[in-house]
Amino acid sequence: MKTQVIQVYHPIDPCAFNEPGRALREGQIVAFPTETVYGLGASALLPEAVLTIFRLKGRPADNPLIVHLASKEDVQHAAVQIPPVFHVLYDAFSPGPVTYVMLRNTDTIPDEVCRLSTVAVRFPSQVAARALIEAAGVPIVAPSANISGKPSPTRATHVLQDFDGKIPYVIDDGSCEVGVESTVLDILSDPIRILRPGFVTAEMIYERTGLRVVSWHEQPEDGEKDFPQAPGMKYRHYAPSARVIIVMPRADETLDKTFADTLEMHQIEKPAIFTGDRTWRALTERLGGDTADTLLPYTYDGEHDIKQATHSLFDALRTFDDQNVEAIFAEGFSEPEAAGYMDRLKRAATGVAEEESINSLRQILFLCTGNTCRSPIAEALFNDRKINGWKAVSAGLAAYPGMLISPRSAEVLHEWGIDADTHRSQPIDDHLMETTDLVVTMTDAHRDILARLYPDRKDDIVSYSVFTKDGRDIDDPYGFSLASYRSTRDRIQEGLDHLLEELRKRY
Ligand code: AMP
Numbered sequence: 001m002k003t004q005v006i007q008v009y010h011p012i013d014p015c016a017f018n019e020p021g022r023a024l025r026e027g028q029i030v031a032f033p034t035e036t037v038y039g040l041g042a043s044a045l046l047p048e049a050v051l052t053i054f055r056l057k058g059r060p061a062d063n064p065l066i067v068h069l070a071s072k073e074d075v076q077h078a079a080v081q082i083p084p085v086f087h088v089l090y091d092a093f094s095p096g097p098v099t100y101v102m103l104r105n106t107d108t109i110p111d112e113v114c115r116l117s118t119v120a121v122r123f124p125s126q127v128a129a130r131a132l133i134e135a136a137g138v139p140i141v142a143p144s145a146n147i148s149g150k151p152s153p154t155r156a157t158h159v160l161q162d163f164d165g166k167i168p169y170v171i172d173d174g175s176c177e178v179g180v181e182s183t184v185l186d187i188l189s190d191p192i193r194i195l196r197p198g199f200v201t202a203e204m205i206y207e208r209t210g211l212r213v214v215s216w217h218e219q220p221e222d223g224e225k226d227f228p229q230a231p232g233m234k235y236r237h238y239a240p241s242a243r244v245i246i247v248m249p250r251a252d253e254t255l256d257k258t259f260a261d262t263l264e265m266h267q268i269e270k271p272a273i274f275t276g277d278r279t280w281r282a283l284t285e286r287l288g289g290d291t292a293d294t295l296l297p298y299t300y301d302g303e304h305d306i307k308q309a310t311h312s313l314f315d316a317l318r319t320f321d322d323q324n325v326e327a328i329f330a331e332g333f334s335e336p337e338a339a340g341y342m343d344r345l346k347r348a349a350t351g352v353a354e355e356e357s358i359n360s361l362r363q364i365l366f367l368c369t370g371n372t373c374r375s376p377i378a379e380a381l382f383n384d385r386k387i388n389g390w391k392a393v394s395a396g397l398a399a400y401p402g403m404l405i406s407p408r409s410a411e412v413l414h415e416w417g418i419d420a421d422t423h424r425s426q427p428i429d430d431h432l433m434e435t436t437d438l439v440v441t442m443t444d445a446h447r448d449i450l451a452r453l454y455p456d457r458k459d460d461i462v463s464y465s466v467f468t469k470d471g472r473d474i475d476d477p478y479g480f481s482l483a484s485y486r487s488t489r490d491r492i493q494e495g496l497d498h499l500l501e502e503l504r505k506r507y
């Protein structure tokens, strides 16, 4: 599929959005800018389109999507029994980066959007976003347009990094003004709670409306919460491949001094620095030419400026990722209005475990018989998720070396925009076993045979049947119709979330 980039010209001509608007209405996917980050849009009314979003992002099915609307009157299409406080908050913050959790209108919004009695609703202020939603004429679900776990996109080029060739349209209107996702408010609870910190803080809500809401940092630790939460907050997010080290300013010294000390402590060969340009200049003067030359900076205009830092954070993380840096030293903020920024930065910092170096990816090996149908599909689907710290390979118990992936396996992967043409089959051997952390076999029988060959590794060999919905093997589709290959692909895909859960538990 060729991805068409639609450039936005201002002032906006509403007709410019007729084509992507119709595409959305008909169930296609359109990525578009909002004031927070770029969203991956689909019609909220079409379960198939909604499921495509989950699949493209590799998003866990229990992490619900936000429904985006163009005008306040449309709220009834998404929610019922609207609490009066919605109107107060709407007048103060919408259109804008605030999301309201209300009771879901189950007549219109399908379970695929949100498997809860509630629904999250937002009214973006970005003009192109509004024009597009109006042109579509339907409510639009739009999670951030990135592979789950990667830093969110704040430019059209970021969207293309993850989805070029996989979606029909990207609307390009430059960089996003805010730079982090919306603040999610549970407006059904009393007092209202912030379920996800964002640009709008509890302090801003109090200032503008007089309403006291429970801020993000006032809430008990995870696990002790006895009220509804934003299901997405339990996932690692926003993680670049590099290690992230947060440099918190200290009361009694300048920020450039703190940066210099932290750099000294970590002794990284080519460290990346994210801070304001004034801090950066002071730091280079302090370190002197030769040392400063070893640093890779990404700076925003000014000094210790939370708005500028928020605007640039995700672009900085992605830029450093492209440059394959080993570690990123990023400026921290302790001010209350930095809750959203610090939440994203801390998640980025824990995305890669401390002891894990970027060169030591863990390896998962999928095993079947010939290594031409099932295991290459599993390998490709796993790698397509771009799981932080992991890579997948595959092999066969009785494989000829060097065979291509079977044509029908290649075809069902192509249907999902995944290319496995470079695959070559290989038999399992000692070296592969040594470099592999976990082997996942397509059937229980494969598991038993391999465990007999490598009794010491018995605990590192599991059968895919423990991850499938029905608890059954992934049977060989070889020689069967395209439909059987599709079903193989879909059953492997269905089990992937459980498999990832297992990886989180084990490692
Ligand atoms: P994203 O689409 O990536 O910006 O994420 C949306 C966020 O909103 C996630 O943290 C979700 O868990 C949260 N969310 C969506 N719907 C609901 C809901 N009905 N109740 C609570 N949180 C929600």
Ligand code: MG
Residues within 6 Å of the ligand: 143, 144, 152
């Ligand atoms: Mg997201």
